[in-house]
Amino acid sequence: MRYEGIVIRPPSEAGSLILQVTLGCSHNKCTFCPTYKNKRFKIRPLEDVKADIKEAGSKYKVRRVFLADGDALIIPQKKLVPIFDDINKFISGVERIGLYGNAKSILKKTPEELKVLKEKGLGIIYMGLESGDIEVLNDIKKGMDTKKAIEAAKRVTDAKILLSVTILLGIGGKEDSKRHAIETGKVLSEMNPDFIGALTLMVVPGTPLYDDVEEGTFVVPDQMGFLEELYLILKNTEADNCFFTSNHASNYLPLRVRLPDQKDDALSLINNILEDERVDLLRPESTRGL
Template identity: 40%
Template sequence: MHYEGKIYRPWMEAKSVLIQTTLGCSNNQCTFCTMFDDKRFKVRELEAIFKDIDEARLLHRKVESIFLIDGNVMAMRTDKLLKILDKIKVTFPELKHLALYSGFNDFRRKSMSELKELRSAGLTTAYSGLESGDPIVLERIKKGMTREHAIKGMEMAREANIQVLASFIFGLGGKERSVEHAKNTTSLLNIMRPDAIAPMALAIQPGSELERELHRGEFALPTPLQILEEEKYLLENMDDFPCYYWGDHGNNIASMRGVWPEVRQSFLQNINQHIAHNPMAKKNAIETYAW
């Protein structure tokens, strides 16, 4: 198996075989992110990808889950992605789960027939960074996406029967826009109704543009209490649509996961306990560290 540069995968994919199909991220401008600052976006050659798939077959007697990396793999041409999926399907007939990173804009840039072809070829799940539902925060972080883009992308993924996990970041609005960030993100989730969500608390990455904004005084770190209150607002106001809540990212103050909406009350009790009794909630700013 051959990998180039820093490698990332969602924590839910810890047991998946990783196949590198793209290098980097086609956007690669988000102010909070340094995941792919060591490479420029490109699609790997099919020959190299196929070689890795064959080597993975030799290494693993049984593979039920594969995750395609790097960044937004969905950005590649559909015909090339279909060839990769077909190769995987033939090589791993026992496969049950095939996932990748995809921006919500990447769904919009495909036709519905293309998305349905990808689903038929074995694609089951896409991990998509929502980050925020607040228009001002989305503009400030240079996401290159609007609320309307996210809604349309989710609609298209759902019609194609591709499951979507939407990730977003508590605290991304900073101290100034904490309330607006929480309210607008929750309202957007209620419109989109993704199959799963992965909320995580902000951690300022060394070398990121957001770190420079922090040092220049253009961004003020939220407090841990604001992080907890953002999640409390979400838990109180997210609608009762079926969804899996992956709230156990390592950054999170209150780690919890489960099937929504059944977990609402137990999660709220947990958050309220942290607000009332966690010493971290008394601190003036969140602690930051590298991923």
């Protein structure tokens, strides 16, 4: 197996076989994101990927495979299908294949193409929404609007593929914090994903957002500000049957909430911490990480 540069995967893919099919991210412009800044986007040659699949199949038996890097769904269907076929042919035990897909790459696939991938094992797509507020999305150069995000979500769920959406607490800054949170809850309600994962902003040197913070044009919310956002997002999210988590290492308050059943309990918990300013119940700054 060959890996190039930093390889990331969602926390829930910790036990998966990671197969690198692209290098970097096809968008690579988000102002807060340091992940692939030094990696030029490239689709790996099919022959190299096929060789990795054969090698993996000779060594491992795995239930889950995750296709890295940033945006594997952007691979044209005629190249992506053989990758799925080879995984199914050479690696035994695979029950689910997952990948990252942004709104653009999801909408580039027709509903029929997504259904074909589903039949071949695509079980989950991880999509970064970050914010449901259009001004924030423009500010952070997400390259997507909320209408497209909702349309993409519908296409994924119509194909009966699980959808996991990531949002980012604090990405509106202190100034737009409340609007970012409320609008994010509203858009999540329309997307109605199976999973929502909240991360908390950590400003990384070398990113455009870091420069904004240094220049004073972007102010990061404080701990209680992040918590207020978490409260407002949850309050404004109406989902049928969704698992909401904030257990990523960047978060101050790890939560695992089944929506809608456990929503009120989670809101009460956050509210109590906010009212009593129980900073001691939050994850210490020193143990946060990306």
